[in-house]
Amino acid sequence: MKRLLMMLFVLNAFLLKAQNPISPKIPVQSYTVTTFGAIGDGQTINTAFIQNALNKVAETGGTLTIPKGVFLCGPIEIKSKTNLIFEKGAVLKLINDVPNYPVVNERYLNFISIKKAADVKISGDGTIDGQGQIWWDKFTAKEITFRRPQLLFIENCERLEIAGITTLNPPNTHISLKGCKEVYIHDITITAPEKSRNTDGINISAKNTLIERCKIATGDDNIAINFGNRNQKNGEPEVENMTVRNCDFGYGHGLSIGSFTAGGLKNLNVNNCKFDSTTSAIRIKTARGRGGLVENIVYQDIEIKNVKWPIFISEYYPKEPKNILEEEVQPFAQNTPVYRNIQLKNVNITNAENAIKLWGLPESPIEDVKMINVKIDAKKGVELYNVKNIDFENCKITVATGEKIKTHNTQYTGLK
Incomplete structure (x- = not known):
């Protein structure tokens, strides 16, 4: 706590x-x-x-x-x-x-x-x-x-x-x-x-950035924050102090972090944005060998509807294991992904295919996640695998079929 x-x-x-x-x-x-x-x-x-x-x-x-x-x-x-x-x-x-x-x-x-x-x-x-x-x-x-x-x-x-x-x-x-x-x-x-090929809207690595009042509907990531530079001086993050606000996202793959994250990201604020019919919305993705430190991220006042993966945070992208429950711990290396300090506040999700997917690595769990006033109406439930310290406060998740929540090697509070 x-x-x-x-x-x-x-x-x-x-x-x-x-x-x-x-x-x-x-x-x-x-x-x-x-x-x-x-x-x-x-x-x-x-x-x-x-x-x-x-x-x-x-x-x-x-x-x-x-x-x-x-x-x-x-x-x-x-x-x-x-x-x-x-x-x-x-x-x-x-x-x-x-x-x-x-x-x-x-x-x-x-x-x-x-x-x-x-x-x-x-x-x-x-x-x-x-x-x-x-x-x-x-x-x-x-x-x-x-x-x-x-x-x-x-x-x-x-x-x-x-x-x-x-x-x-x-x-x-x-x-x-x-x-x-x-x-x-x-x-x-x-x-x-x-269905256009590789037509990302904004593909960006930058410091001190404000993106606001934009409308993006395209054939790939609406916004992709990529930072693959493994040689950042003095350990400084490649992406730092970025705000995305008051934007409307139509079809596309959502607002993505990754899949190259070796350069590091610190301080991202996404607020008052709408996602309608994107594949994903809140999306962080990378894998062993291409990861780095991703920390201090806030999503606030977000509306998401008609989305397959509204909250998708994975350290296994793009190739997922056949059975994550059998995954073994591997040595922590230079490019092992680290995700920590993530907050979602006042997020409303309707007509989703899947509620939440958080898949960390056994050697590098997703750490310190806080969800406040998150409301989800989805066909399928929550998957929390290798997550350390996740707290749900005043959250309501309605699932049409199957288990509401599946967990493995995860510490969570506040969700029944």
Whole structure:
């Protein structure tokens, strides 16, 4: 009980801490892509025109506007001190000429790249369209083996803001951020068909991040927090101080942590979010050999409905044992997963397939979990395997068939 009380103190202190990433600072100079020769007729390929415009903006910093129209374009790169603005009705559309699409190091170039930059903003009411169908079809038919382009690829950047835009149908991920700091993503819409291949909404590792008021429905993880860097300096977590709030998640695989967690995560707050018809909702996943420390996580004021796995926390992903009850303790190693200090508060789950699944390792149980005011209506019950210190307070779980709760090597209180 003392450990749970200490956990609540730590998590509540995190909740009180304001999450306000530092905003990018953009100079006042402004440009328009049409001045550099770009034509929004849906036929002209504008790659060189738009890249020349971005290079010009980078000389002094400033804004570059894409006006109303359909601008076909190949891979481009945004540099520091740039705000790329999409006016209402503006569409930046990726060329779909797969046979002639640029390849470097056995990878198709990403559509928009931002690398080692600072003070970058992408904003407005327009759309970035990846024309992904041809890529999904060819990938399914095994006609391409290189990694497909991501719509926005952002690496080792700081003071970044993405606001207002819509992203559609990427060949691969919509927005990928790796090793970034001071990130603010808000009021964007992310959409791809439910069965599209590998179209994660936001795939992110970053420090000091706020994601809010976003609508995400896509063919893979709605948000995937991945951190696989095994060489973090001084033991610092790769992901730290992240807040996700006031977001709506449609079809997709939910808000996932993992499955690469070797770099470590500390302080994640998810609040006032809705999940409808996702495969999972609250999802933490990894396995022996790819794990690290994941700690101090709060989910609060969450609505979940029509979801197969609403609460899925596993250290056996993606390959589960045939019989977890027969699993033997293995030596604790550098990349053994550790999950601890997790709180769920005011979570309402309706029409779920399974209530709760918490599967820890025998050598590394999931530790110190607190559930407060969690209400669940599900077909199947709770599975708690290798969990150390889990407390249910004012929780109600209704199960249609089978046992309400199955446990193995687990310490829990408050649930009957």
